[in-house]
Amino acid sequence: MLLEIQSLTKRYPGSDGARPVLRDVSLSLDAGETLALTGESGSGKSTLLHLIGALDDFDAGEIRLAGQALSGLGESARAALRRDVVALVFQQFNLVPSLTVAQNLAFHARLAGRLDAAWVRELTGRLGLDGLETRWPEQLSGGQQQRVAIGRALAMRPRLLLADEPTGNLDEATSDMVLSLMLDLVEQSGAALFLVTHSERIAGRVRRRAHLSNGTIA
Numbered sequence: 001m002l003l004e005i006q007s008l009t010k011r012y013p014g015s016d017g018a019r020p021v022l023r024d025v026s027l028s029l030d031a032g033e034t035l036a037l038t039g040e041s042g043s044g045k046s047t048l049l050h051l052i053g054a055l056d057d058f059d060a061g062e063i064r065l066a067g068q069a070l071s072g073l074g075e076s077a078r079a080a081l082r083r084d085v086v087a088l089v090f091q092q093f094n095l096v097p098s099l100t101v102a103q104n105l106a107f108h109a110r111l112a113g114r115l116d117a118a119w120v121r122e123l124t125g126r127l128g129l130d131g132l133e134t135r136w137p138e139q140l141s142g143g144q145q146q147r148v149a150i151g152r153a154l155a156m157r158p159r160l161l162l163a164d165e166p167t168g169n170l171d172e173a174t175s176d177m178v179l180s181l182m183l184d185l186v187e188q189s190g191a192a193l194f195l196v197t198h199s200e201r202i203a204g205r206v207r208r209r210a211h212l213s214n215g216t217i218a
């Protein structure tokens with residue numbers, strides 16, 4: 001199993017300590033599977049995604065990523081998982097403004113020591129970014145920026161792509177197009193996808209569904 005979440009509980013310090021943000025969440029994802037997690041605003045979707053991405057600590061339960069338990073893992077081991085297993089795409093694109101499109105696309109793969117120029121070229125073409133390689137992020141439309149962010153994440157050949165409202169900033173037509181590309185490329189690369197969205201329309205296009213309600217999987 002690529003991802004196993006067992007009885008996960010998460011509280012934020014300072015917030016209502018008696019009421020965890022996530023309660024007894026269990027979920028698993030196999031290699032190559034795609035799952036959409038829906039839930040109302042504040043239900044804990046982003047929190048869960050951050051925990052899976054080893055970006056934050058939890059209070060009880062366990063997350064296993066590629067067989068490795070995340071509880072009690074030190075920062076260097078977490079960084080290694082973020083480099084070797086998972087990649088993230090956020091709603092805000094998060095491109096590096098001082099790097100060109102081509103440099104952004106290669107950035108994480110290069111940091112991970114896995115830059116495959118042929119794969120980056122293929123991603124560039126498949127994502128419709130040919131001819132835009134020397135532009136700066138600020139010279140791109142929102143849909144183009146998000147395609148670069150998806151390409152950058154897939155360039156490092158993650159086993160698990162974590163996407164938090166990846167089309168949330170895009171209009172409906174652009175959002176559908178970007179989602180289709182992301183699903184195609186995830187399938188082609190054999191990665192698993194964990195997609196957070198509040199949109200039933202988006203979630204309906206992903207094979208597996210889970211719904212978070214008040215911090216627990218309904």
Ligand SMILES: Nc1ncnc2c1ncn2[C@@H]1O[C@H](COP(=O)(O)OP(=O)(O)OP(=O)(O)O)[C@@H](O)[C@H]1O
Nearest residue numbers: 012015021039040041042043044045046047048198
């Ligand atoms: N760093 C934090 N400190 C304290 N409380 C937090 C923190 N981050 C999130 N929360 C709270 O945890 C709850 C879940 O937040 P989260 O961002 O996971 O929800 P979400 O389902 O992703 O919401 P949305 O769809 O609006 O993005 C919310 O009540 C939020 O206020």
